[in-house]
Amino acid sequence: MIELAGIHKSFGSNHVLRGVDLKVKKGESVVVIGGSGSGKSVILKHIIGLLKPDSGKVFIDSTDLSGLDEDGLSNIRKKFGMLFQSAALFDSMRVWENVGFGLLRHSEMSNDEVREAASQKLRLVGLAGVEDLMPSELSGGMRKRVGLARAIAMEPEILLYDEPTTGLDPIMADVIDVLIVEMRERLNVTSIAITHDMKSAYKIADRIAMLYNGVIISEGTPDEIKNTADPVVRQFIEGNAEGPITLERI
Amino acid sequence: MFIKFAEMIGRAVKGPLEEVGRLMLLLFSVLRLSLKRPYDVRIVMKQMVEIGINSLPVVLITAVFTGMVLALQSYTGFKRFGAEGLVGSVVALSMTRELGPVLCALIVTGRAGAAMAAELGTMRVTEQIDALETLATNPVKYLVVPRFLSGLIMLPALVIVTDIIGIMGGYFVTVTLLGTSSTSYMNATWDFLEAEDIYNGLIKAAFFGAAFALISCYRGFYTTGGAEGVGKATIGAVVLSSMTILISDYFLSAWLF
Structure with a gap:
């Protein structure tokens, strides 16, 4: 369903991705782990076509993204919902306009209908009565949930999560994890998350892949990853300062 | 020696040339996307209010005092x-x-x-522009096109107001304060003024409006580097727009008049 084949990407002299291969099946939940600055976000941005690979290809439902024009890419993106790290809510719009943005732009629904649809998605993420607030009036956890409501508003087939629990307190982080699992069960979406929060990764993943030095060095179920013998993965999941990963690498 | 010198020139020229190139690419996509459906009329109107109506107070004060000091001097x-x-x-x-x-x-x-560069710059560094793309919305069409069209339309409109208010300021100083007769001031105003003076002024205004909006959006849209980057984008937008206005003013005047 989603396939990355040999993705290379450099920013200036910084060769971030050095041949990333990753396949995600329909309905699967894959978590990519890796240190800060290892290029995890870059992977997500390639999947949704925000960045173009220097070499390699991205396939969504066997459509090659590099062969698409602007309109084609725009149509593919309607299959996606993305939750950004800091939610990326439009700060000039009310909460319901944020959640209903896609519907306002791409459907024939009236404002009242969009508002009602937005309320329904907000209830799904456990928020009520916030429709008319501005994003600046929300707490971090609420922003993330509004961002999630916006991501699912167009009923996407694929959900992308950029560090969904970063910056949240442990309880709110777990609330978001539970929501991610729920979204998958209820809406039957394929999901790809990137994180360095191992608790979150174990909770939401069917499969975990570790990105290190610009390539996926290890892949497996949460149990396989927990019991891996790979010293690099061991160091990362246990969070040790000592080990094969040195600071300049992450 | 010569090669080093050539290299130096090359390096000095490469940055600005790249920038002009990217600015032109943005201009072409703005022009192409302004013709493409759907037309975001409401967003254009909102920007026209922001640029036109909300700028009126400062424009009026500038116009009346410019007219007054011009008359006095x-x-x-x-x-x-x-x-x-x-x-x-x-x-x-x-x-x-x-x-x-x-x-x-x-x-x-x-x-x-400045407001355009700061707003778009903030949207860039907080990933709001990426978010627009993930919601299948072209950010150039949604953000840059309405601002560009509003600049193009509203600046000539503001200049009409500026012309009238400036002439009224001159009237106030010459007639009310300095005691020249009202008829002779108005005759002097109309005797030498031709329609062409006004039209050409408005053509210049449309060009300036398009230029400042495009440059400010460009600087905001391609902001990098967090809050500091937004600050730099805003400075860059105002400086580059002002320079473009002042320099192109000479060439437009030479060509039009």
């Missing part, structure tokens, strides 16, 4: 050779041909151009 100077009767002509011609478009464009750049 030319009266003082012209009196020395007995040509006080021509003050009205000087004010009218200067306002419509030159000061109306240029001052108005500079003031609006300082206000609306």
Whole structure:
């Protein structure tokens, strides 16, 4: 369903991705782990076509993204919902306009209908009565949930999560994890998350892949990853300062 | 020696050339996307209010005082050779041909151009522009096109107001304060003023409006580097827009008049 084949990407002299291969099946939940600055976000941005690979290809439902024009890419993106790290809510719009943005732009629904649809998605993420607030009036956890409501508003087939629990307190982080699992069960979406929060990764993943030095060095179920013998993965999941990963690498 | 010198020139020229290239690419996609459906009329209207209506107070103050000081200075100077009767002509011609478009464009750049760069820059660094793309919305069409069209339309509109208010300011100083007769001031205003002066001033205004909006959006849209980057984008937008307005003013004047 989603396939990355040999993705290379450099920013200036910084060769971030050095041949990333990753396949995600329909309905699967894959978590990519890796240190800060290892290029995890870059992977997500390639999947949704925000960045173009220097070499390699991205396939969504066997459509090659590099062969698409602007309109084609725009149509593919309607299959996606993305939750950004800091939610990326439009700060000039009310909460319901944020959640209903896609519907306002791409459907024939009236404002009242969009508002009602937005309320329904907000209830799904456990928020009520916030429709008319501005994003600046929300707490971090609420922003993330509004961002999630916006991501699912167009009923996407694929959900992308950029560090969904970063910056949240442990309880709110777990609330978001539970929501991610729920979204998958209820809406039957394929999901790809990137994180360095191992608790979150174990909770939401069917499969975990570790990105290190610009390539996926290890892949497996949460149990396989927990019991891996790979010293690099061991160091990362246990969070040790000592080990094969040195600071300049992450 | 020669190669080193050539390299130096190359390095110095490469940055600006790249920038001009990217600016032109943005201009082409703005022009192409403004013709493409759906037309975001409501967003354009909102920007027109922001650029046009909300700039009115500063533009009015600029216009009235420019007209006033222009009348005062030319009266003082012209009196020395007995040509006080021509003050009205000087004010009218200067306002419509030159000061109306240029001052108005500079003031609006300082206000609306800075706001555009800061807003788009913040949207870039907080990933709101990426979010637009993930919601299958072209950010150039959604953000840049409405601002570009509003600049193009509203600056000439503001310049019409500036011209009228400036001439009224000149009238106030010459007639009310300095005691010249109302008829002679108005005659001097109309005698030498031609429709072409006004039209050409408005053509300049449309060019300045398009230029400041495009440059400010460009700087905001390609912001990198967090809060500091937004600050730099805003400075860059105002400086580059103002320079473009002042330099192109000379060439447009040479070509139009």
